[in-house]
Amino acid sequence: xxxxxxxxxxxxxxxxxxxxxxxxxxxxxxxxxxxxxxxxxxxxxxxxxxxxxxxxxxxxxxxxxxxxxxxxxxxxxxxxxxxxxxxxxxxxxxxxxxxxxxxxxxxxxxxxxxxxxxxxxxxxxxxxxxxxxxxxxxxxxxxxxxxxxxxxxxxxxxxxxxxxxxxxxxxxxxxxxxxxxxxxxxxxxxxxxxxxxxxxxxxxxxxxxxxxxxxxxxxxxxxxxxxxxxxxxxxxxxxxxxxxxxxxxxxxxxxxxxxxxxxxxxxxxxxxxxxxxxxxxxxxxxxxxxxxxxxxxxxxxxxxxxxxxxxxxxxxxxxxxxxxxxxxxxxxxxxxxxxxxxxxxxxxxxxxxxxxxxxxxxxxxxxxxxxxxxxxxxxxxxxxxxxxxxxxxxxxxxxxxxxxxxxxxxxxxxxxxxxxxxxxxxxxxxxxxxxxxxxxxxxxxxxxxxxxxxxxxxxxxxxxxxxxxxxxxxxxxxxxxxxxxxxxxxxxxxxxxxxxxxxxxxxxxxxxxxxxxxxxxxxxxxxxxxxxxxxxxxxxxxxxxxxxxxxxxxxxxxxxxxxxxxxxxxxxxxxxxxxxxxxxxxxxxxxxxxxxxxxxxxxxxxxxxxxxxxxxxxxxxxxxxxxxxxxxxxxxxxxxxxxxxxxxxxxxxxxxxxxxxxxxxxxxxxxxxxxxxxxxxxxxxxxxxxxxxxxxxxxxxxxxxxxxxxxxxxxxxxxxxxxxxxxxxxxxxxxxxxxxxxxxxxxxxxxxxxxxxxxxxxxxxxxxxxxxxxxxxxxxxxxxxxxxxxxxxxxxxxxxxxx
Amino acid sequence: xxxxxxxxxxxxxxxxxxxxxxxxxxxxxxxxxxxxxxxxxxxxxxxxxxxxxxxxxxxxxxxxxxxxxxxxxxxxxxxxxxxxxxxxxxxxxxxxxxxxxxxxxxxxxxxxxxxxxxxxxxxxxxxxxxxxxxxxxxxx
Numbered sequence: 001x002x003x004x005x006x007x008x009x010x011x012x013x014x015x016x017x018x019x020x021x022x023x024x025x026x027x028x029x030x031x032x033x034x035x036x037x038x039x040x041x042x043x044x045x046x047x048x049x050x051x052x053x054x055x056x057x058x059x060x061x062x063x064x065x066x067x068x069x070x071x072x073x074x075x076x077x078x079x080x081x082x083x084x085x086x087x088x089x090x091x092x093x094x095x096x097x098x099x100x101x102x103x104x105x106x107x108x109x110x111x112x113x114x115x116x117x118x119x120x121x122x123x124x125x126x127x128x129x130x131x132x133x134x135x136x137x138x139x140x141x142x143x144x145x146x147x148x149x150x151x152x153x154x155x156x157x158x159x160x161x162x163x164x165x166x167x168x169x170x171x172x173x174x175x176x177x178x179x180x181x182x183x184x185x186x187x188x189x190x191x192x193x194x195x196x197x198x199x200x201x202x203x204x205x206x207x208x209x210x211x212x213x214x215x216x217x218x219x220x221x222x223x224x225x226x227x228x229x230x231x232x233x234x235x236x237x238x239x240x241x242x243x244x245x246x247x248x249x250x251x252x253x254x255x256x257x258x259x260x261x262x263x264x265x266x267x268x269x270x271x272x273x274x275x276x277x278x279x280x281x282x283x284x285x286x287x288x289x290x291x292x293x294x295x296x297x298x299x300x301x302x303x304x305x306x307x308x309x310x311x312x313x314x315x316x317x318x319x320x321x322x323x324x325x326x327x328x329x330x331x332x333x334x335x336x337x338x339x340x341x342x343x344x345x346x347x348x349x350x351x352x353x354x355x356x357x358x359x360x361x362x363x364x365x366x367x368x369x370x371x372x373x374x375x376x377x378x379x380x381x382x383x384x385x386x387x388x389x390x391x392x393x394x395x396x397x398x399x400x401x402x403x404x405x406x407x408x409x410x411x412x413x414x415x416x417x418x419x420x421x422x423x424x425x426x427x428x429x430x431x432x433x434x435x436x437x438x439x440x441x442x443x444x445x446x447x448x449x450x451x452x453x454x455x456x457x458x459x460x461x462x463x464x465x466x467x468x469x470x471x472x473x474x475x476x477x478x479x480x481x482x483x484x485x486x487x488x489x490x491x492x493x494x495x496x497x498x499x500x501x502x503x504x505x506x507x508x509x510x511x512x513x514x515x516x517x518x519x520x521x522x523x524x525x526x527x528x529x530x531x532x533x534x535x536x537x538x539x540x541x542x543x544x545x546x547x548x549x550x551x552x553x554x555x556x557x558x559x560x561x562x563x564x565x566x567x568x569x570x571x572x573x574x575x576x577x578x579x580x581x582x583x584x585x586x587x588x589x590x591x592x593x594x595x596x597x598x599x600x601x602x603x604x605x606x607x608x609x610x611x612x613x614x615x616x617x618x619x620x621x622x623x624x625x626x627x628x629x630x631x632x633x634x635x636x637x638x639x640x641x642x643x644x645x646x647x648x649x650x651x652x653x654x655x656x657x658x659x660x661x662x663x664x665x666x667x668x669x670x671x672x673x674x675x676x677x678x679x680x681x682x683x684x685x686x687x688x689x690x691x692x693x694x695x696x697x698x699x700x701x702x703x704x705x706x707x708x709x710x711x712x713x714x715x716x717x718x719x720x721x722x723x724x725x726x727x728x729x730x731x732x733x734x735x736x737x738x739x740x741x742x743x744x745x746x747x748x749x750x751x752x753x754x755x756x757x758x759x760x761x762x763x764x765x766x767x768x769x770x771x772x773x774x775x776x777x778x779x780x781x782x783x784x785x786x787x788x789x790x791x792x793x794x795x796x797x798x799x800x801x802x803x
Numbered sequence: 804x805x806x807x808x809x810x811x812x813x814x815x816x817x818x819x820x821x822x823x824x825x826x827x828x829x830x831x832x833x834x835x836x837x838x839x840x841x842x843x844x845x846x847x848x849x850x851x852x853x854x855x856x857x858x859x860x861x862x863x864x865x866x867x868x869x870x871x872x873x874x875x876x877x878x879x880x881x882x883x884x885x886x887x888x889x890x891x892x893x894x895x896x897x898x899x900x901x902x903x904x905x906x907x908x909x910x911x912x913x914x915x916x917x918x919x920x921x922x923x924x925x926x927x928x929x930x931x932x933x934x935x936x937x938x939x940x941x942x943x
Contacts, residue, residue, distance in 0.1 A: 063895040072890075675837035679829070683845040687932060690852050694940045754901035754913055756835035763839065764917050764924070768897045772882050772920075775927045779879045782931030786872060789938045 003060040004074035004127050007041055007084075008137075011120030015113045031099035034112045038092035038119065045084045052081050053499045055506065059129065059193075068132075069190050075129035078503025082342060083126040083250075083257055085500070086349045090249045091119050093478035097357050098241035100474035101364060111151060111239075118144035118246060125254050131180045132190050135173070138222075141251050142169040148246060149238040161234035164569065168221050168231040176218025176258075182211035183265075196264045196510065203269075212266045215258065216275055223255025223309050226283040230565045233302040240360030243298065248305050248356055249349040256309065256345060259316045263338070263508050267320030270422075276317030277417075281435045283310025288442035292549075293556045297359045297369040297454065301352070304395065304446055307439065308348050314436075315341035315410060318417045322509065332516050333416055338508055339520045340409035342501045347394065347402040347489060354482035355391040355450065358384055361475055362454065367465025371449065376459030380468035383476055385455045390483040396447035396542075397440065397535060402489035404535075405522050410436065411531040437534055444542030445549070452546075493522035597715070600722050608725050611732065619732045630671065638664040651702050655692045659685060676759045808857070815857045822850040830925055834913070840921030844928030851933050860941065871937065875930025882923030885916060 014037045021030050048058070061073035076084075095115070102108060121144055124137030143166070150162035180190070186202045187195050202208060219225075224232040235247050246252075259276060266272040287307025294300040319338025322331040361384050362377065363369045378385040390401060397407030414436045418429040461467055489496060497519060506513035526532075545552070587598070611617055641660035648654040662685035669678035749761035763771050830843030854863045886897040901915035 062890050062893065066895055676839070676842070679837055679842050680845070683842060683849060686849055687845060687852065690856070691936060691939070694936055697940070753899060753917070754834075754903075754915060755917070757833060757837065757839070759837075760833045760839045763841070764920055765899050768886075768899065768920065771924065772886055772897065775882045775924050776879050778931050779875050779927050782875055782927075782934050783872070785935045786938050 004058060004076045005060055005062055005072060007044060008074065008120055008124045008127055010041065011037060011116040011123065015116035015120065018113045018116060019109055021109060029099050029104070030108055030112060031095055031102075034116065035092060035095045035099075037116065038088045038095060041123075042085065042088040042092055045081060045088060048076060048081060049499055052076070052078055052503045055503065057507075061129075064133070069130075069184075070132045071130055072133055073129040073191065074127045075192065076127060077507045078500065078505070079257070079260055079342075079507040080126045082346065082500050082504050083253065084123060086253070086346065087119060087122050087126070087250050090245060090349055090353050091115075093353065093481060094241045094245040097244070097360070097475060097478040098239070100472055101241055101360055102239065106151075111148075114144050114147040114151070115242075115245070118148065118251070122250050122254070126257055129192050130190050131183065131192065131195075135177050135180055138176070138218075138254065139170060139173050141254060142166055142173060142222075145169070145235070145246050145251055148242045149235050151239055151242065152237070155237065157234075158237040161231075161237040165231040165235045167573075168228055172218045172221025172228065175214040179211045179214030179218065182207045182214065186211065192261060199265050209269075209271065212262075212269065212272060213275075215262060215266075216272075219255035219258040219262075220279060221255070222258070223252050223313060224283075224306050225255070225279050225310060225313060226286050226306075227565050229283060229287065229306045230569055232306055233299050234566075236296075236298045236302045240298070240356060240363065243302075244353045244356035244360070247302070248352040252305065252309055253345065253349075256312055256316065256341075259313065260338070260341075260504075260508055263316065263320050263323070264510055268323030269320075270324075273317055273321050273324075276320065277314045277432070278317075280310045280312070280314025280317055281432060281439065283307065284314060285310075285435055285439040285442070288439050288446060291446040292442055292449065293553070294446075295371050297362065297371060297374075297450065298356075300371075300446055300450065301355055301359060304443070305352060307443060308344075308352065308395070311410060311436075311439070312341050312344050312348065315344065315413055318413050318432075319508070321417060321420055321422060322512070324422050332512065332518070334413075334420065335505065335509055335512060335518055336409065336416065336520055337413035339497075339501055339505060339518065340406055340413055342504050343409065343493070343497070343522070344403075344406035346496065346500070347406050347486070350482050350485045350489070351391040351394040351401070351403060354387055354479045354486065355395070357475070357479040357482070358388045358391065361471040361479075364475070365466065365471055366468050368463075371453045373460065373463040374454045375457035376455070377468050378455040379459070381455075381470050383480070384471060387476075387479045387483045388455060389451050390486050391479075392447040392450045394486045396444045397538065399524060400490045401486050402493070403486075405490060405493050405524060407440070408531045408535065409520070409522070411534045412529075415530055433534075437538065440534075440538045441542045441545065444538050445546045448542070448546045449549075490524065497522055593715075597718060600718050604718070604721050604725060607729060608721070611725065611728060616732045617728065619734070621731055621734075624731075624734065631668075634664050634667050634671075649702075651696050651699070652693075654702075655689060655696070659689050662688070676757070811857050815853060819850055819854065822846060822853070826850060830921065831918075833921060834915065834917065840924035841928055843921075844925030845932070847925065848929045848932035851929070852936055855933075855937070855940075860937065871930045871933040873930070875927050875934060878923045878926025878928075878930055880923070881926065882920055885920045885923065888916075 014034065018030070018034065021033065058076040059073060061071050064070055064072045095112075098111070098115075102111060118141060121137045121140035125134055125141060128134040128137060146162045146166040149165055150158050152158045153162075183195060184190050186205045186207055187198050189195055189198070221228040221231075232247060232252070236243055238247070284307045287303045287305075287310055291300050291303035291307060294303060315337045317337075319335055319341060322334035322338075324331065359369055361381070362374065365381070366374070366377075368374065394401030394403035397403050411433070414433040418433055420429065459468070502517075502519040505518040509518060512518060587594075638661050641657045641664070645654050645657045648657060662681065666678050666681040666685065669675075669681055746758050746762055746766060749755050749758045749766075753761050753765045755761035755765070826843050826846035829838035829846055830840060831838070833839030833843065851863075851867070854867075885899070889896055889898040892898075892900075899916045899920065901913060901917070903911055903913050906912050
């Protein structure tokens with residue numbers, strides 16, 4: 001079969017090609033072409049299921065930077081397969097939905113380009129075996145999410161939401177990178193499989209705990225865990241297909257994936273267990289509690305996503321307890337939590353995407369998603385209503401929907417963990433089921449709000465933008481498929497369990513898989529267990545609270561607006577902005593002279609300091625080549641030229657004299673037999689002179705500098721020091737050999753790369769990476785100059801923002 | 804600032820071909836003797852700059868209807884693309900290959916993928932230099 005690496009690359013290629021497509025290719029919406037990609041990828045992944053279910057894994061490595069141990073290796077196992085199927089499957093459905101959701105007047109090309117970029121990045125995250133490559137893809141998901149949230153960039157709120165999401169997830173990503181580097185340092189490897197194999201020898205390493213905390217920070221920010229959850233509701237400014245895809249089913253799952261992947265590394269640590277479990281449960285509670293107060297349907301769903309992600313997170317935490325004492329018959333029971341986590345992950349992806357699509361349909365159809373203005377839509381939108389009901393009831397944990405099964409398993413896990421006698425659970429363990437149950441009650445309430453406040457009650461047409469009507473068939477296809485899945489999974493959960501979840505369990509608990517069957521037979525009915533009683537309790541209390549909602553809603557007013565994490569974020573952002581502005585303005589005076597002083601002072605301190613520190617000043621020039629008459633002649637010409645610059649009356653004279661120095665250096669290169677350098681120096685000198693002349697056209701007349709004697713003497717001192725240090729460096733380099741010379745390697749350039757010109761062989765082959773990046777930097781600089789000059793806002797130009 | 808400098812114009816008409824030939828020569832020679840993508844690109848851009856100085860910008864832009872920004876972008880794409888091209892042959896990023904071929908008329912010639920990489924470098928240099936000079940001088 002084709003390697004999985006190709007799977008990751010395909011969406012990127014597609015993203016590049018989409019930009020060349022016309023808006024309509026023979027009157028067909030370009031979304032249909034884009035749709036092919038996730039479908040192909042999905043079918044491709046589905047074909048792996050039988051082999052993966054039999055315990056096969058696929059590893060394929062393409063060397064990237066082998067000298068640093070960074071290779072583009074893809075690893076397909078049970079865990080990544082689940083995520084891969086969700087990404088491509090939901091991706092395909094979302095694209096179908098978006099074809100009907102997005103108007104053709106929108107810049108569709110960009111939309112699908114970003115979407116493909118995201119899909120590729122996400123597949124890269126889950127299929128990468130190398131954590132450094134994973135990090136690259138991880139940040140790419142943040143960037144593509146930023147682009148998608150700000151898709152309607154004319155809106156201020158979209159831009160703010162995009163910025164918030166980017167700042168939070170990327171700073172989490174940075175800390176994760178630090179964690180990865182620590183892990184790489186501890187184990188000497190960047191490969192997941194190798195790390196998992198050797199990490200048991202390093203549990204006492206001083207960096208072990210810091211690495212864990214940093215990586216968790218990355219996972220928590222990405223998966224919108226408390227208190228980093230604030231970016232997710234703001235991200236809802238994105239078009240609804242994006243919310244359904246990135247912010248409910250895929251990108252936010254990346255953090256969960258990371259936690260699952262690192263469970264065999266860190267699992268079994270008390271800190272890992274407590275952090276993941278408690279942060280998860282607190283998130284679950286806070287998300288569901290806050291969701292109830294929302295009036296915007298999409299914001300409500302955003303908080304519900306936060307809550308559900310917290311629930312899955314906590315289950316991964318509880319599952320990690322199994323690793324505490326290695327394999328034993330008793331510890332296997334805790335792995336059920338992880339099983340439930342994976343199961344709920346799939347369920348959540350199905351019902352939450354369906355619900356987002358429903359909200360999109362309502363928003364699209366009636367022009368508002370404010371619950372206070374909606375009501376009674378069931379008669380006008382029967383199909384949408386049915387889908388919403390299936391999705392919400394599944395989320396609330398009611399039968400006969402898949403959410404019921406995973407919710408029961410969640411309760412089982414919290415009840416099991418209470419009885420564990422590790423991590424001082426005997427003291428605090430009882431709190432976990434209580435928190436879980438309370439959060440579930442609130443979950444039940446907001447699910448009922450979605451169904452009853454939107455679809456039942458009084459229809460108020462005068463408060464809607466457009467009269468309600470059923471959505472077009474195309475928009476309904478995707479949510480219907482998802483709703484059918486919600487019910488199908490309820491009736492046939494074990495198909496999913498046996499083929500997808502059991503192999504994934506083997507990836508999370510590699511040591512256990514060999515010893516015991518980690519599968520759980522999921523059944524809807526297992527007698528009057530405590531779990532069932534808890535569910536009944538949730539329904540009864542939830543219903544009562546839902547009916548009495550308007551009486552107790554006042555408790556939300558107790559917490560003042562200015563105390564929220566959002567305002568904390570805003571305050572921090574504002575402080576950072578103003579204070580960095582102050583600091584920057586303090587030294588960025590706008591005078592080139594000042595900047596040169598900073599640069600030269602730095603040079604004097606660092607280079608001069610190094611010279612003294614390393615004792616390089618004791619050099620001997622006796623061995624240097626003799627100085628010929630011609631050398632003297634050129635040198636003296638250059639000295640005269642440079643002194644003359646100081647007394648030049650006009651810019652033109654100065655620049656021509658500057659040219660004398662430049663060509664003098666070029667002459668030296670010729671004399672010292674460095675033809676490459678001489679050529680380059682000559683042409684650079686010529687082009688620079690032209691550039692100077694062009695720029696001078698715009699500058700005012702050259703005026704005599706009227707600075708004080710003190711400033712002048714300081715400047716003189718600096719310039720003399722810089723010159724002196726340069727000379728000393730040039731002379732001292734010849735003497736000191738701090739390390740072995742590497743030039744011997746390059747001398748074989750003809751055998752190695754077939755080039756007789758060593759200089760060029762180094763530039764374009766041995767150190768080709770540098771040259772490639774330099775070229776890119778040059779391009780960026782060129783574009784920078786162009787945009788600065790050409791695209792500056794002229795007065796009276798049309799205001800594009802905040803329309 | 805239009806100066807009708809007949810001598811300069813006439814000289815330029817001849818010299819420009821010499822510069823262009825030199826640029827191409829330097830570019831191709833770079834593998835085994837002084838030259839290379841960067842210097843070839845720089846010489847090429849001096850040729851364009853000379854044209855822009857001697858004739859006015861509008862005339863030359865009519866004669867050379869490239870968008871130099873796109874030239875630069877194409878160059879960067881080529882340079883980075885050769886890096887990714889290595890993956891097709893299952894070798895590390897930016898691995899270059901070379902070989903000796905017997906071509907009709909030229910005899911035995913060394914062909915190498917570095918040339919593509921260098922072409923990218925040259926195009927970026929030309930594109931960026933001309934873009935910068937043009938955008939500054941046009942900003943009146």
